[in-house]
Amino acid sequence: xxxxxxxxxxxxxxxxxxxxxxxxxxxxxxxxxxxxxxxxxxxxxxxxxxxxxxxxxxxxxxxxxxxxxxxxxxxxxxxxxxxxxxxxxxxxxxxxxxxxxxxxxxxxxxxxxxxxxxxxxxxxxxxxxxxxxxxxxxxxxxxxxxxxxxxxxxxxxxxxxxxxxxxxxxxxxxxxxxxxxxxxxxxxxxxxxxxxxxxxxxxxxxxxxxxxxxxx
Amino acid sequence: xxxxxxxxxxxxxxxxxxxxxxxxxxxxxxxxxxxxxxxxxxxxxxxxxxxxxxxxxxxxxxxxxxxxxxxxxxxxxxxxxxxxxxxxxxxxxxxxxxxxxxxxxxxxxxxxxxxxxxxxxxxxxxxxxxxxxxxxxxxxxxxxxxxxxxxxxxxxxxxxxxxxxxxxxxxxxxxxxxxxxxxxxxxxxxxxxxxxxxxxxxxxxxxxxxxxxxxx
Numbered sequence: 001x002x003x004x005x006x007x008x009x010x011x012x013x014x015x016x017x018x019x020x021x022x023x024x025x026x027x028x029x030x031x032x033x034x035x036x037x038x039x040x041x042x043x044x045x046x047x048x049x050x051x052x053x054x055x056x057x058x059x060x061x062x063x064x065x066x067x068x069x070x071x072x073x074x075x076x077x078x079x080x081x082x083x084x085x086x087x088x089x090x091x092x093x094x095x096x097x098x099x100x101x102x103x104x105x106x107x108x109x110x111x112x113x114x115x116x117x118x119x120x121x122x123x124x125x126x127x128x129x130x131x132x133x134x135x136x137x138x139x140x141x142x143x144x145x146x147x148x149x150x151x152x153x154x155x156x157x158x159x160x161x162x163x164x165x166x167x168x169x170x171x172x173x174x175x176x177x178x179x180x181x182x183x184x185x186x187x188x189x190x191x192x193x194x195x196x197x198x199x200x201x202x203x204x205x206x207x208x209x210x211x212x213x214x215x216x
Numbered sequence: 217x218x219x220x221x222x223x224x225x226x227x228x229x230x231x232x233x234x235x236x237x238x239x240x241x242x243x244x245x246x247x248x249x250x251x252x253x254x255x256x257x258x259x260x261x262x263x264x265x266x267x268x269x270x271x272x273x274x275x276x277x278x279x280x281x282x283x284x285x286x287x288x289x290x291x292x293x294x295x296x297x298x299x300x301x302x303x304x305x306x307x308x309x310x311x312x313x314x315x316x317x318x319x320x321x322x323x324x325x326x327x328x329x330x331x332x333x334x335x336x337x338x339x340x341x342x343x344x345x346x347x348x349x350x351x352x353x354x355x356x357x358x359x360x361x362x363x364x365x366x367x368x369x370x371x372x373x374x375x376x377x378x379x380x381x382x383x384x385x386x387x388x389x390x391x392x393x394x395x396x397x398x399x400x401x402x403x404x405x406x407x408x409x410x411x412x413x414x415x416x417x418x419x420x421x422x423x424x425x426x427x428x429x430x431x432x
Binding site: 049 | 259260265266270271274275286
């Protein structure tokens with residue numbers, strides 16, 4: 001059954017199961033309780049490949065509203081406490097595709113127009129280009145900022161191939177949430193970050209995804 | 217809990233579960249037994265987005281070898297018995313992204329160089345361009361053929377925007393399987409088909425994927 005064993009978790013209790021189900025309605029097994037939210041190994045070909053819209057309107061919006069997820073796919077980290085190449089280790093979804101997603105507490109300075117301090121121990125994330133709107137239906141629900149990691153210290157930092165897409169909710173969207181919210185009032189407390197290495201970006205069937213390993 | 221309910225399946229037995237797990241090690245629930253292999257609704261952002269390599273070396277190779285899958289994602293159909301726009305109904309993975317995968321029995325004529333009859337009731341699939349090799353490690357394990365659906369009858373058929381990628385194993389790969397195979401000898405009995413509508417192809421975060429519906 002070696003080929004049937006998941007990558008990162010002990011064999012299922014019922015090792016005879018031929019088609020273990022990735023259904024979101026399946027009952028968590030003892031070895032993978034939902035509350036524990038252990039690292040996940042998806043079956044070959046299955047990927048967490050969300051659209052900007054899904055990241056903002058589902059994952060980020062629910063995070064700031066304290067609403068539950070059908071699957072808790074995104075870990076909360078202090079994104080600037082790690083170097084980009086160390087982040088994969090903190091990702092909840094374990095994949096060899098070098099693209100990871102995190103929630104990170106929003107720097108308060110952000111709110112009142114100040115610049116965020118995006119420095120890490122060995123470098124800093126520098127914004128590039130303009131923020132792009134993320135649309136849902138016809139309205140703008142979020143903003144997407146692209147940042148490039150520079151090693152060293154500004155202004156002498158060296159540009160690297162590590163890239164971050166930082167998503168945040170627009171104030172209007174938070175107002176909508178607050179309007180419909182119960183006791184727990186949503187706060188603009190988090191951003192959602194996609195971190196990846198530029199070399200790994202290509203056409204969907206190209207080098208963007210890790211080569212298949214038969215042991216999977 | 218409406219937001220937590222899956223799209224196409226009854227609510228989970230344990231409706232209180234906050235993070236139902238798509239883990240391949242999870243124990244199938246009564247409402248979703250592995251043998252039944254019911255339609256699947258993945259959590260937002262999760263997609264079946266396999267590489268050519270995964271389709272050939274994992275899904276197609278295991279299918280012809282009669283080996284089990286970690287998750288039985290691809291239904292077996294007689295692909296030419298349906299019009300392309302009717303196929304989604306037969307897909308095991310229910311997604312609003314208009315891209316579907318199927319195994320289809322291989323036309324025997326295929327083997328000895330003859331042309332396959334790829335006609336449906338209302339049209340026919342016409343090959344376009346050259347077959348492209350699918351590589352695993354450094355060897356060619358499969359061939360990928362692109363076909364375009366034409367309505368009507370050749371040579372007067374009208375080109376449509378329905379496209380099929382047809383994957384088949386190369387003979388060398390089958391020999392490798394036979395060499396290591398047990399009692400059940402693999403036969404080149406199937407092709408793997410990806411069917412999609414051209415209008416829906418775009419950058420990964422663009423219109424390729426269906427817009428998010430909050431009810432999800």
